[in-house]
Structures are given as C-alpha cells and as structure tokens.
Amino acid sequence: MTAILSVSDLHVHLGESHILQGVSFDVPDGGVTALLGRNGVGKTTTLRALMGLVDRRGRVELAGESIQAAATYRIVQRGVGYVPEDRDVFAGLTVAENLRLAERDGEPRYELVYELFPELRQRAKQRAGTLSGGQQQMVAIARALLNENRVLLVDEPTKGLAPLLVTEVARVLERVSELTTVLLVEQNLGVVARVARDVVVLDTGRVVHIGPAKELLADTSMVNRMLGVA
Numbered sequence: 635m636t637a638i639l640s641v642s643d644l645h646v647h648l649g650e651s652h653i654l655q656g657v658s659f660d661v662p663d664g665g666v667t668a669l670l671g672r673n674g675v676g677k678t679t680t681l682r683a684l685m686g687l688v689d690r691r692g693r694v695e696l697a698g699e700s701i702q703a704a705a706t707y708r709i710v711q712r713g714v715g716y717v718p719e720d721r722d723v724f725a726g727l728t729v730a731e732n733l734r735l736a737e738r739d740g741e742p743r744y745e746l747v748y749e750l751f752p753e754l755r756q757r758a759k760q761r762a763g764t765l766s767g768g769q770q771q772m773v774a775i776a777r778a779l780l781n782e783n784r785v786l787l788v789d790e791p792t793k794g795l796a797p798l799l800v801t802e803v804a805r806v807l808e809r810v811s812e813l814t815t816v817l818l819v820e821q822n823l824g825v826v827a828r829v830a831r832d833v834v835v836l837d838t839g840r841v842v843h844i845g846p847a848k849e850l851l852a853d854t855s856m857v858n859r860m861l862g863v864a
C-alpha cells in the first residue's frame with residue numbers, strides 16, 4: 635500500500651521539553667488512520683509539526699515529496715488540510731464568511747459542503763460565535779473540505795460534543811474519508827471503531843503501536859495499557 639504521508643524520526647522541542655522523540659509512521663492513501671494516545675502524549679503536537687506550525691526535525695513526505703522544511707502555507711497549498719483542536723472559527727464572522735475565507739486556488743466545493751452540512755446553508759448568515767459547539771465543528775470541517783486536499787488532519791472533532799452530535803460527526807467523517815485520506819486524532823473509541831482502518835498509538839512522544847484498528851480495539855488489555863481506558 636502506498637503512503638500519502640510518511641513521517642520518520644520526527645522530533646519537536648517545546649520550551650525545555652523534548653515533546654516528540656522520534657515519531658515515525660505512515661498514513662496509507664485512502665480511509666482514516668487514527669492517531670491515539672492518552673492526554674498530553676503529543677498527538678496535537680504531531681499534527682502541528684506536520685503542518686509546520688512548530689519547529690520540527692525529521693522527515694515528512696507527502697506523496698513521496700518532502701515537506702518537512704516547507705512553510706505552513708506551502709504545506710496547505712500542496713494539499714494538506716487541517717481542522718485544529720480548538721476549531722478556530724471566526725466568531726464574529728458569519729458561517730458564509732468563514733467559508734469564504736477558506737477559499738484557495740481552484741473552484742471552492744460549496745455544493746459538496748452544503749450537501750454534507752445542509753444546516754450550514756440555512757445558517758449561512760448567522761455569526762459563527764452564536765453556533766453550538768457541534769455546529770462550529772461542522773464549520774471547521776466544512777472549511778477544510780471546501781478545497782480538494784490529499785490528506786486532512788483532524789484533531790479531536792468530537793471533543794465536548796453531546797452523544798447525538800458525536801454520531802453526526804462520525805457520519806460526516808465517514809463521508810469525508812470517501813473523498814480524501816484522513817489522519818484523525820480521536821479519544822472516543824466508538825468513533826474510532828466506526829471510521830478508522832488503522833491506528834497509530836503514541837505514548838510520551840513515541841509511537842508504541844501501529845496496526846489495524848479492529849485488532850487493537852478487540853484487545854481490551856492492550857487498549858487499557860496503551861490508552862488507559864477499558
């Protein structure tokens with residue numbers, strides 16, 4: 635299987651701390667790969683390093699081309715989309731304005747976005763700051779989907795959402811994964827079970843497990859040991 639994203643020996647220092655200590659993994663082309671691990675092990679830092687948002691050392695290849703030294707805007711231009719942990723929607727702007735700001739070169743895929751998120755069309759003129767957490771998450775994902783990406787990095791999209799919305803986000807991720815490869819940070823193992831084919835598990839800045847999602851999730855003691863949940 636070909637890797638759309640190949641990460642090897644990635645190191646990140648933040649302040650005095652050596653946060654990523656030689657992270658290596660491949661993201662196969664197509665489907666969802668879940669990046670898992672307990673709180674504070676470096677999942678977000680890994681995504682930020684891939685986006686060039688923190689100083690990093692190591693090798694990162696996008697479809698065989700190295701991007702580890704590229705600036706963030708170049709990485710975005712090359713087709714890496716990012717939905718950050720804190721969503722980062724512009725609260726004072728409307729839904730439509732948030733989407734317009736995300737437009738890049740090429741034809742923005744409004745039809746696709748509004749088909750996936752019909753509610754956003756109805757709420758186009760509403761200020762994003764007045765939306766619920768779930769709706770803001772939809773805006774954040776919609777923004778990334780507006781452009782054609784080769785891979786989408788999505789950081790904890792279900793965090794803090796009510797169960798019904800978690801299901802809704804999982805449904806959207808399934809649809810998204812039919813269009814583009816997704817690297818997903820996710821704490822909700824039900825969501826992982828539903829959408830992910832492969833898993834990469836981090837522990838204190840290192841990869842401790844790579845394999846099929848089914849295999850890990852079926853092994854309660856391994857889940858408990860690696861993720862600290864049963």
Ligand SMILES: Nc1ncnc2c1ncn2[C@@H]1O[C@H](COP(=O)(O)OP(=O)(O)OP(=O)(O)O)[C@@H](O)[C@H]1O
Nearest residue numbers: 648649651653671672673674675676677678679680
């Ligand atoms: N700016 C910073 N300076 C120093 N340490 C930092 C900084 N930002 C994050 N860290 C530390 O880096 C480690 C990894 O953080 P990171 O946010 O990548 O973890 P995470 O796996 O995404 O956690 P969570 O599940 O809570 O989102 C944590 O121990 C955190 O305290």
Ligand SMILES: [Mg+2]
Nearest residue numbers: 677678679719
């Ligand atoms: Mg995080």
